[in-house]
Amino acid sequence: MNGLCTGRVAVVTGAGRGLGRAHALALAAEGAAVVVNDLGVGVDGTGSGAGPAQQVVEEIRARGGRAVAHGGDIATTEGAASLVRMALESYGRLDALVNNAGFLRDRMLVNLDEDDWDAVMRVHLKGHFLPLKHAAAHWRGEAKAGRTPTARVVNTSSGAGLLGSVGQGNYSAAKAGIVGLTLVAAAELARYGVQVNAVAPAARTRMTEATFAETMAAPGDGGFDAMAPENVSPLVVWLASPASAGVTGRVFEAEGGRITVMEGWRPGPTVDKGARWTPAQAGETALQLLAEAEVPRPVYGAG
Template sequence: MSSLLAGRVAIVTGAGRGIGRAHALELARHGAAVVVNDYGVSLAGEDTGETPAESVVAEIEAAGGRAVVNTADVADWDQSAAMVQQAVETFGGLDILVNNAGFVRDRMLVNTSEEEWDAVIRVLLKGHFAPLRHAGSYWRDESKAGRQRAARVINTSSGAGLQGSVGQSAYSAAKAGVAGLTLVAAQEMGRYGVTVNAIAPVAKTRMTEGAFDTSEMALPEDNSPIVAWLASEDAGDVTGRMIEIDGSLITLEDGWRHGESRDAGGRWSAADVGPALRSMIAAAPAPEPVYGA
């Protein structure tokens, strides 16, 4: 075992399979005690009766690590609060939150139902907010009590949220929301010793296998070393960043920036807007292409 995360306590959501499982195993390998969260449902959100978190905990314990099962619905307010409390009561605190739990309802926008939209936004966006809110409250209280922790949050966005993805309007909107949440949380929570970053991982998982050609895609575990470092005390000077990971390639995303501008010197007339915007567009870099366009 590595000592990079020795003595630290982590929660990893959606950790029963795929990328989340790889994160949980990697954090444990570096010495962290891990709350392995997985709701145990199918891609369609249906109860399967499976308990994949138990298998991951067994793997961690067989390798000499410490872990505990959690089956909370991370988008449920009270269950998320109890998950944070479980980490504190079981392992004596909480230092790392990896928000990874995922959910898809891929449809072209005009075919997306209200129920599908609500379900995706609930799991992906509220499922990031609720654990972050409760963990943040714990870290704020610890800081005010003179026990400030070197806390780390790693959220999970996506290229779909950064550049958009045809056929994934709800998923793209939710993942863009995660990126915005990351920026705000990094600024608000820094005073309590918390860094908040996000990754945009690429990997062959059960979520991607039905939607894309995954033959050349990276493996889930290829993303986890970046998460392990971001979760370490050494990463205290890195916050509010989005890192895209595609196998051996990591990219620091540039995000929205103020670009070309024009000042009319007074209230714009509608007739002048078109020429001004077209001149700005002509002078600006072309946007990244939408996936699937």
């Protein structure tokens, strides 16, 4: 196989269904050996099963690719460590990590239980941090041994993390945290040959097809299926490949045939008095600055 990822080894979390499955298949199609991680849980994170991960492995192998299944919980230290270990023991190297695993427990804030907050934070935010930590430790070791890698990390944020989403306070907070983690990791790991970016995809998955049923529906006329998860994967593959050299610490929205570079917090209108404000003066100045500032994009589901 000759492709952007020929000879590389990629790990994809949450790869049994939806976006993760699409990413794993696309990486394999471009020549990567893939470690397919999935717990096989329900859309709310309950239950488990080895079936989804193994099915994706079989799909990849049927197409002539290389893949192994990993059923560990990547939001635990041992699960994340074993994920990296499986790549090294199966294929002798690790070149790319695609953090994708997650589930939803949507509630309005006043109805959001602490357990639902913790569970969503755990799978999305901790489930990004731990695989990243263990992969980064391996790559740092390689760099210190004089074998600086061409390593890539692709994290998965969301429009909910960039703008907020009504009824998804836990999910929005976790996905916003992933952006912050991405920026820090990109800065810290550059010296070891590691690039870290994030995507904020919009696609039809188990997490979106019910909540946004009308928006996510496939066209009935056989036209371009803008919400197919496979539309997001080409960007993920490129970010995971050597071809993306020099691109790090960036966030991309990907939806249908559209790719957007997202521009985060930047200083807007400002006033420096050179001395302490009174509360009334601070308020009056804030209102003046807000009148000059760009109006923020609305939170998803607001209004």
